[in-house]
Amino acid sequence: MFTGLVEEIGQIRRIGRKGEALVLNIGASVIMDDLKIGDSVAVNGVCLTATTLEDGGFTADVMPETYRHTNLSQLQSGSKVNLERAMLSGGRFGGHIVQGHVDGTGVIGSITRDQNAVVFEVRPDDSELFQYLIPKGSVTLDGISLTVVQTTPSSFTVSIIPHTIGETVLNIKKTGDTVNIECDILGKYVDHLLHYGKGHAETSKGKPRSISEEFLSNHGFA
Incomplete structure (x- = not known):
C-alpha cells in the first residue's frame, strides 16, 4: 500500500523490451536507502516489484497487462518517473490509501494558473471512472495523491500547490500528455x-x- 506522497523523481536508464513485456532499469537515490529485492515501488503510480538492485538504481518487470493499461508503455530512456516505496506501518499517513493498481489513463486537457496553484484538467479515457470521481474526493495521478476540485461529463480538475509541482513529474507535464489514474479504493x-x-x-x-x-x-x- 502507498500514500500517494512521491518520495523522489527517478530516471529511466534502460528499457528491455520483448513485445509488450518490459524490464525497466530506474535510477534512484532516496528510495535506495532500505530498498530490498522483492519490495514494492510505485512507479508513476504503478505498483512494481524491485527484481534487482544496482548502484544508484533498481530494475522492475512490467507485464503486458500493465503495459496495455498504463502510461509505462510510453517511457523511454531518460524519462522521468515518480517513485514511492510502500508505506511503513509506523509512518504518518499523509495522503490517502493508494494501491498502485491503476484504473485507467487520461489526457491532460489544460494547465492553468490560479494564483499560487496550478489547475490540471484531466480527460479520462474511460468514462466509467467518473462514478468514483467526486468533488473533494481523492484521486491519484501518476502516483500523486490529489483532491478532485470539480467534474464535468468529460473531465475533472485538480489544484496543485507549488511544492507538489516541484517534487514530481508534473513539473514537466504538458497539455496532451497521458497520466495514470487510480480512483479512491473506498469508493x-x-x-x-x-x-x-x-x-x-x-x-x-x-x-x-x-x-x-x-x-x-x-x-x-x-
Whole structure:
C-alpha cells in the first residue's frame, strides 16, 4: 500500500523490451536507502516489484497487462518517473490509501494558473471512472495523491500547490500528455458492496446505477 506522497523523481536508464513485456532499469537515490529485492515501488503510480538492485538504481518487470493499461508503455530512456516505496506501518499517513493498481489513463486537457496553484484538467479515457470521481474526493495521478476540485461529463480538475509541482513529474507535464489514474479504493468497494449479487442494479428508468455525490448524500454517506 502507498500514500500517494512521491518520495523522489527517478530516471529511466534502460528499457528491455520483448513485445509488450518490459524490464525497466530506474535510477534512484532516496528510495535506495532500505530498498530490498522483492519490495514494492510505485512507479508513476504503478505498483512494481524491485527484481534487482544496482548502484544508484533498481530494475522492475512490467507485464503486458500493465503495459496495455498504463502510461509505462510510453517511457523511454531518460524519462522521468515518480517513485514511492510502500508505506511503513509506523509512518504518518499523509495522503490517502493508494494501491498502485491503476484504473485507467487520461489526457491532460489544460494547465492553468490560479494564483499560487496550478489547475490540471484531466480527460479520462474511460468514462466509467467518473462514478468514483467526486468533488473533494481523492484521486491519484501518476502516483500523486490529489483532491478532485470539480467534474464535468468529460473531465475533472485538480489544484496543485507549488511544492507538489516541484517534487514530481508534473513539473514537466504538458497539455496532451497521458497520466495514470487510480480512483479512491473506498469508493470502489462501496460501489461493489452495493451491487454485489445484484448484477448491474438498475434505476426505475432502466439505467445502471452509479455512485455520485448526490447518491452518497441521499444514503447517509456524505
